[in-house]
Amino acid sequence: MRFRTLGGGRGPEVSALCLGTLPFGTTVDEETAYAILDRFAEAGGTFLDTANNYACWVPGATGDESELLLGRWLRSRGARDRTVLATKVGARPDPSRGPEWPANLEGLGDKAVRDGIEGSLRRLGTDRVDLYYAHIEDRDVPLEETVGALAGLVRDGSVGLLGASNHATWRLAEARRIAEAQGLPGYRAVQQRHTYLRPRPDADSGLQRETDGELVDYAEAHEDLTLLGYSTLMHGGYARPEQPLLDRYDHPGSVVRLRVLREVAAEAGATVNQVVLAWLMDGRVPVVPVLGVSSVAQLDESLAALDLRLDAAQRARLDTA
Incomplete structure (x- = not known):
């Protein structure tokens, strides 16, 4: 396993791959x-990612399921002390706001943030999470309120490092500016959708936000910010070329990038998925991929990317395709 430190050295050391x-x-x-x-831990993986609403959209689910299962596993394996645990607040269904998700998101007001951590700690069976994300932008709540509420959780010891997910870069930067001006802990990690293919400029990603050049440039200029990427392997889309691409990536530019990606994979003796993960981990601004797998075999394929090193020429071809 390879390791890195979150937040430009201000956060915990984590495995270079995070298990979602x-x-x-x-x-x-x-x-x-x-x-x-178990397999992730056996391979040296230490970084686990969840949220207080996963996966509330599945029929019959409430959003409790992922955190509850993770809490049971941590207890049964005695693994809490060797695990860096991340969860999120802001996208859980709030019945008082109506019956339909995502229209009834809990949001990022002070009460939602405080209630959110209490629920997550209870489900996870711990007294502290190592990384806590503001999950979805909430433009109905002043940034000052969210920044202050999150800082309060750090102050009382229930949260270690703070992060943001699915936020516009300017909102992320402004929240960090507010925190710095008030001497409060600010965001030190940002998790966005991030893969090798680029979305169409007019693509509607809904609540999700894609890592773009603006965010990469911002992270490069601010060494105290760690980039993480989710949906890195497009839900198996790279491994199943016979299936149509997700609509957001279905455009002529993807044809070129896929061709180069497959050429580099063949040269490297690796799978396309492994090349995507290596490209992310060793880029100009290194990204921590958040793996979405549903079998041990899929996990093992991803773990093998840790040993793959793309040479300068291969990376240049991938970057400029």
Whole structure:
């Protein structure tokens, strides 16, 4: 396993790959989820990612499932002390705001943030999370309120490092400016959708935000900010070329980038998925991929990317395709 330190040295040391647990307890059953978690830990993985709403959109689910399963696994393996644990607040269904998700998101007001961490700590069976994300932008709440609420959690010891997910770069920068001006802890990690293919400029990603050049440039200029990427392997889209691309990536530019990606994979004796992960981890601004897997075999394929090194010429071809 390879390791790096979050937040430009201000946060914990984590494995270079993070295991996402979004489907655990819903579309991935407990036995399979435990096998994946055990294999990740056996390989030296220390960084686990969840949220307080995963996966509330699955019929019959509440959003509790992923955190509850992860809490059971941590207890059964005695693994909390050797695990860097990340969860999120802001996108959980709030019945008082209506019956339909995502129209009824809890948001990022002071009460939602405080209630959110209490619920997550209870489900995870711990007294502290190492990284806590503001999950979805909430433009109905002043940034000062969200910044202050999150800083309060750091102050009382229930949260270590703060992060943002699915935020516009200017909102991220402004929140960090507010925190710095008030002497408060600010965002030190940002998790966005990030893969090798680029979306169409007019693509509608809904609540999700894609890593773009502006965010990469901002992170390069601010060494205290760590980039993380989710949906890095497009839900298996690279591995199943017979299936149509997700609509946001279905445009002529993707044809060129896919051709180069497959050429580099053939040269390197690697899978396309492994090349994507290596490209992310060793880029101009290194990214921590958040793996979304549903089997041990898929995890093992991703873990092998840790040993793949793209040479300068290969990386240049990928970057300029």
